Amino acid sequence: MGARTGAQFLQRIREHPRDLWHRGERVEDPTTHPAFARGLRSMARLYDLQWERADECLYDSPSSGEKVGLSFLIPRSAEDVQRVSRMMKIWADVHFGFMGRTPDYLNRAITYYASGADFLGEKEPAFAEHMRRYYEYLRENDLCLTHTLIHPQANRAVGPSKQADPYLAARVVKETDGGIVIRGARMLATLPAVDEIMVFPSTLLRNTEEDAPYCYAVGIPCDTPGLRFLCRETLDYGRSPFDHPLGSRFDEIDAVVIFHDVFVPWERVFIYRDVERANQAYAATGAIVGMAHQVVVKNIAKTEFFLGLASLIVDAIGIEGFQHVQEKVAEIWIYLETMKALLRAAEADAHEDAFGAFRPAWPPLDAARNLYMRWYPRIVEIIQQLSASGIIATVTEEDMKNPELIEDIRRYFQAARAEAYDRIPLFRLAWDAALSAFAGRQVQYERFYFGDPVRIAGVIFQKHDRTPYMEKVREFLKQMKEEAFAQAEEARP
Template sequence: MPIRNGKKYLRDLDRTRREIWVGGRKVTGSVTEHPAFTGIAKSMAALYDMQSEPELVEEMTYTSPQSGERVGMSFLQPRKKKDLESRRRMIKRWADYSCGFLGRTPDYLNSDIMAMASAWKFFAKGGKEFGDNIRNYYSYVRENDLLMTHTLINPQANRSVSLSKQDDPFLAARIVETRREGIVVRGARMLATFPMADEIIVFPSTVIRSGTEDRPYAMAFAIPVSTKGLKFICRESFSHNSAYDHPLSSAFDEQDAVVVFDDVLVPRERIFLLEDPDRANMLHEATDAVVHMSHQVTIRDVAKTEFFLGLMSLIADTIGIDQFQHVQEKIAKTIMVLETMRSLLVAGEAEAAVNRWGIMTPEFRYLNVARNIYPRIYPGLKEVIQQLGASGLMSLPTEEDMKSDVRNYIDRYYVAKNTSAEERIRLFRLAWDAAGSSFGSRQELYERFFFGDPVRMASALFNWYDREPYRRKVRELLSRQGGKT
């Protein structure tokens, strides 16, 4: 089957019967017509449509070595540096569509599965069938152009004790029974962004380490979202109907859900790792999945920072504050952020090398820094919008106001330096959605946490980074000066 277009994605989304709860109600009808999902479903469909646009098809797809059909470029297993560039161009195209506000464009987890399947020998060391399973799964999602969501984290009940020591041993999803046809899983996981996927992958965390007592929790598998017993409990929807009032949240609220496994049967052929805490602990690093995901994430970070730089610049022009030095400094800092992120991306690709699995892999040193920096920088970008926008962010007539009798006052009193009231309001509504609304706040939380706890990610960087050459440098200086170290 070739790449999907938007129409096919929407049709598949409606046909797939998943158990999904929003606002206390189970979604029983069409998912694509539900107010929480209409906007995001349309956005995702637009991304899929790009794959078959004649002028983009070469950029967005490549020829499958298996079927000879066009398949999504983010499934490409890079062998050369130019393959990484092809991947980057495609990823950036999708990231630009949402200005980086969509975290779960399909390429994010396509990159994950691509890297995992390339490292199938890592899985095979835990059992030959696991190596076959991950390779077959990769081919299956690539050839059917399926969209995946994922869940890595266990419920936030009591973080001071391990999974097996929680009051309820079935709080976190774990194996409850092993059968000839597969394993039965009971418990919960948090959090799965974008539950309107076709498949859910359940992998160990990138940074949380399990001990041997956590064996029943140490697993990796993938199943269709329609699997019996699987339930998605969504947070409150931030999606709104009016694109005028909520330009971002009307289109890009990708939802986040807690996933409940109510005795879910996972077929044998969908299991990649089983009761193997040691292998689970090193999964993302050993396969280099974390590097390829960081590559995708850094490209999206660049797209998002470009958006913030554009937004700040337009706000400054619109209300005539661009000549003030502190405004210039704030915008200059954003230029520094953008060029830093871009440089890390360029450096990661420039120093890419073939990894032990035969895959051209960016240099992680740079991308590891990128993924650690951005969660710390992002809240500052949002803050600048609030600092520059000031009360303008609270002078936001709605679409209804614009159709009402007060419109003539709005046209007169909401004008800006060089723009009409209407243009100014549209810009400031966008700014509020990016930096102030529930959607904007969720974006901040997302950037802080989606790739893992920033504190433990920094700790991982601390432990991974080779600091010995720099210790030596200091020792050499001291010894040149006659001291002993």
């Protein structure tokens, strides 16, 4: 098949009904259900766009010769890394970074998993082959993935094997000639209404030997029997896209995933009861680098949006002369330039890995993803501070169209440099970006979706080599000591 169009993306979802629940109701067809439909349509738009800009978004499949999505490309040069980056920016600019699970995010993960598949096959060579075939299947059919990596939040003082209920966290309960059976739950899966789900180990958390039944990686269709998705309530309230400009377009939905004895055939198993591989897979294959690369590109698009939004607010209500206002806008600009510089550094230092694929350099990407977890809530706060009551004092599309209200609205909702009918959409957008339920979920997403910021910082502490800098200071300390003792020696009578 090769790269899909938006219509093909939606059609496949319709043809594969899954056990998907929203507000106590089983959702038969997410493409027409009000909680999911508009978010999926935004996703479909990206599939159309890849054909509209085929030169920048598609490449020739090495196996079928069909055009396939560039986010499946295994980079063989630094230029390839940049090509993928440009393609990801084309997509991110459509949703301004508000969709975290556009297909390129997990395509980058699965692509590096495939290129580094030898790592998965070190103990059991078949697993490497399973991964390569799965990647090829996804690429050739342009399928869209969700993923779930984390055990349910019941008792975080102990790991999955020590929970009161050993089947709370999804674990292997049975092994047969044909495959394995999984029972329990995982959280979360953002964008549950798509084609396939990766049920993989965490990028961050480390397992012990007794966690072995929880240490596996599988990829299965979302309509696999026994697989259930329990969704949070939608943030698309079915209201006009004018009133809810972001929530009505970009809500992806998040779900807890429940495995009611889900059978997974061996050809879809990539890690099995293997603590060592589970703990190292994301780093060893480069999958985490591929994901972080996409994330930084997406976050640049998002920060560009917020810099534009902040600047328009400042201009509209004439607050540009105040120094603290300038400082706040400058702060967003600094975040943007830092993100761009880190992306550029990562791409400039792209290098060939042990499997022959090119990876962007990890330290700048790692710095960028860690910074953004902390900066994003601040960016949102700046929009709140600059807008003040303006973000609250907005009316709806119905008010604006009501002849009885038009005159009042024109008069009392005007701004220094925007008439009311231009000012209101601006502040509705600010509200949905910085204050609405959609905005709140975005903050929580940016803080946590890549893992707990506290423990990620712990990994930076443990893994990034600081010895050259310690050496530098040690050298100076030595010099200080030598100078002090030399002076003491000289002073001695």
